[in-house]
Amino acid sequence: MGKQGTSSARGKASASGSSSVRKPSSAVYRRRRLVVGGALLMVLAMVVGGFALAGAFTGGSEQASSTDPASGAASAVPSAPPTESASASAAPTPTASATPSCNQNLVTVSASTDKAAYGPDENPLLTLKVTNGGEVPCQVNIGTSQMEFLVTSGPDRVFSSRDCQAASEDLVKVIAPGASETANFPWPRNRSVEGCQVVDAKPGAGGAYYIFTAKLGSKASPKAVFQLN
Structure with missing residues (x-):
């Protein structure tokens, strides 16, 4: 009886020792999910932001001009059409056919x-x-x-x-x-x-x-x- 009691006591001790490694609680799991989810959101934000900047520059001067001067970020609002004075300055120069006829x-x-x-x-x-x-x-x-x-x-x-x-x-x-x-x-x-x-x-x-x-x-x-x- 003494040996059996000792063995059972050791088994309980080892069992109690193994039971000391506890499983993570539900609160820990929730915190881990929040961290992973936040990281994914940051990656998605970086990817989306990268495409927005690329579109602003590859679209030519019109899209580049839509950049917000205060923040330096590309704006999703299209730029306004050129004013009359701007379009006049961009008018083509007269060709030879447009020169006045000779006298x-x-x-x-x-x-x-x-x-x-x-x-x-x-x-x-x-x-x-x-x-x-x-x-x-x-x-x-x-x-x-x-x-x-x-x-x-x-x-x-x-x-x-x-x-x-x-x-x-x-x-x-x-x-x-x-x-x-x-x-x-x-x-x-x-x-x-x-x-x-x-x-x-x-x-x-x-x-x-x-x-x-x-x-x-x-x-x-x-x-x-x-x-x-």
Whole structure:
């Protein structure tokens, strides 16, 4: 009986010793759940906040401008549309097609010869010059359909490049402000009539004076005087 009592006493002691490791109470479990739940909420808040900031910056300047200046955080309220003054400042610059049209009255025609007087065996070189005297580029038709080299002597119509012109064509060119286009015509000192009929007579010599007028469409140059010897 003594041994059995001792053994039972030891078993009770060991049982009581093992029972000293108590299970966590329900209050402890509740506290642990609160801690874990709070951590999860913090992680979710960080993830959601990260997407909000990313959206604010990847959306361009309009979303970035919605940042609250007081807190530095991105606001969910979309930014207001630009004001009239802002949209005006962002308007595109005028293109070349929006530039004012040129003043055709500032496009002038002039006539000149390479010499003031010519010997019996020299042929005059007649030059027609078109100049844009305006401040913007001008489109001008400088084709043979528009130009004429006219030589007269008093009331006498001596020669015209149109009389025997086989074909004519348009040639539209853009002349820059202050720039010029020229065309040269070597005149073989012959007479011509409309229809290109044969004319046996030749212009007189012996120091006679002639007038060269350059024409382009409805524009005519000032007179250029030269002498044939």
